[in-house]
Amino acid sequence: GLSCPGKLLIFHTTSLIETGHTSSSSGFFGTNKPKVPCLHASIFQPSESAVSVAKECVRQGCGVHLFVLSHQDVGGAWPGDIPYLTGGALHTYSHLQGELDRERFSTDLKRTVETDTGYKAELRIFVIRVSPDLRVSGCYGLFVPGPNPGRVTMATLDRWTTLAVELAHSRALDESRGVAIQVVLSYTLRSGDRRTRVHTVTLRCSRQLQDTFRHYQAQTLLTFYCKKSKEVRPLQELREELQTEVTEALACYRKHCCSASVSAGQLVLPQYLRALPVYINSLRKSEVLLPGLRSSVHQRLQQRCQVLRMDTCSTATHFYPVLLPLVSAINTQPEEALRCSAASLEPRGLYLVHAPLTLLLWVGTQVPACTLVELFNTSCFSSLPSGEVRTEGRDGCTESINVTSASRDIIKDILINSFNLWVVKQGDSCEEALQRHLVEDKSPNGGASYADFLYHLHVNSVRLLQ
Structure with a gap:
């Protein structure tokens, strides 16, 4: 296959051990750790050897798909630069010991081989x-x-x-x-x-700023800023630049497009950019630009590469997930999506949180027993399964929970990436996974809430005009 374009599938079964020897710091498993400390180095910067191999793959037309079957979050080199730089992907599994991992591996492999390229x-x-x-x-x-x-x-x-x-x-x-x-x-x-x-x-x-703001699209701007974050610069600098650009845009709109009757204390947002502050705040405090409490460098790097591949709709859903109440879906049609805040969750409720890389089912402590029986075949909240479970996805996988026909249709419609369902019980230790997706609240890694971020945007935009 030398000099022949195609897909290169690599299955790696041993641990990715990071080594300091120069001869081992090349290719797929080379370390990104610089030999000389550099204040401007970024964890997202590919190694020179990885870029060199990627360029050769580009010249040949070879897309690399790497399946790491013994992924470890602690230690080891990051092998994902070459797959993503060549249009491929990195898939990680925990030794394929669980049935869920084996099903995901089979689905990923089938999709990789059958995708038109x-x-x-x-x-x-x-x-x-x-x-x-x-x-x-x-x-x-x-x-x-x-x-x-x-x-x-x-x-x-x-x-x-x-x-x-x-x-x-x-x-x-x-x-x-x-x-x-x-x-x-x-x-x-x-x-x-x-x-x-x-x-x-x-x-x-148009030279009229009102026309410009009238044709802005918040989701498109979010996607642009997200992909621009690929630049190899200090993450804090990227976060500050995002805030500065939104602040200047609000100040420009306030100065040139608002009436003179607007008071200094009044918050003014362009009609078609009202969602932009919450999008940008979610991007700034996401693990793409801000370290998480329990996320390894590998997880952050992999998530960043996955996010950079998304289109506009998926990017918007990733940074502002869909929060659907499902209790009412037992007998009637589901209600509209709720705001991504803990204030939207009620103990008597059952909620589905969907993002392109995540599917969570949050179960309140006071959910009616009849609902628990219909969904989980148990009437006791303490005996509910917690963690990752299987659902009936597009490939007809075996069910682990008896979801109703209405909620099953919802899950099948949005389960587009073969991700399994995570059941999160109120007060459970795995509830932290849900908190990361409640983007309007203060995040566990210290990111500001939407209300605080919007307040700072307003104050700073007014100061720019003084």
Whole structure:
């Protein structure tokens, strides 16, 4: 298979031992620990050897998929840079000793082999002549960056590949002509055929800030900022930059788009950016940018790579999960999603928390006995199963809990990544896993609550105008 594009599947069964020997610090299992301490080093910075191997994979069109069957959260080198930089993925399991791990391994392997993939991909972004003052200033995603942000080469791509593009202009754009951008994507199919797809997008321009704020989309901005966080810089600097950009945007809106009758103490948010502060606060205090209490470096690195692959809808759901009350779904249709706060949880309630990487079922201490019997075949709260259980997903796995037809439909609709269900009982030790997803509250790792963050944004934006 030398010099042949395709997928390289690696199954690693021994522990990832980090070593200080130079000869062992290369390739997939090389350590990212710098030999000389550097204040500006980031835990997310790939090693030079990993980047070198990834570049060779890109040149050959080889996507690496690594299955680590003896994953350990403590010690060892991080092996995930090369898989993600080549369009592949890293899958970790705990020695495949449990049935749940074996089922997940089988599902992951099947998806990896059957996913339609393009090889030796090249993405070129052109600004058509009607927009000579516009240029591509940045492109962000999971790929090996090159000298030209308007030209990206990738080893492989599939329907989950996502990128974020940043445009900049040196002079005022012509409102009457607008902006025209052309994207050319070329890739090779498994059959060897070369395909090229051309997309042309025309965008309006306006010198009126009100028009600009009117066309903002909070979820799109969140996705852009999330992918831009891939930059190798100190995490605290990235967190502060996020807060500064949102503060300046609110100050700009307050100065140019609000009436003179707005008092200094009145909070003003653009209509289409009302969700942006809660999104940005969730990103700032997530384990992508802030260490968790019980999360290892490996877990943070893997989660970061998974998040950077997400599209706009999945990114928004990850940083503001869907919180659904399910007790009412026993006999009627489920209610609307609730705010992600502990104040939304009632002891008599049963709630489903869904994010692209997580599916949690929170059970209150005062849930009616008839509901417990229908769901778990027991009427005693203390005897409920806790932790990870199996549900009937898209592949028809064997059930461990008898979910009702209504709630089963909800689970099947949102269980899109073959993740199993975690049952969390109120007051249980594993309830900390739920607290990380209640993004409007103060997080266990010290991240600010949404109310506190919004207050600081308001105060700082007013100060900028004084």
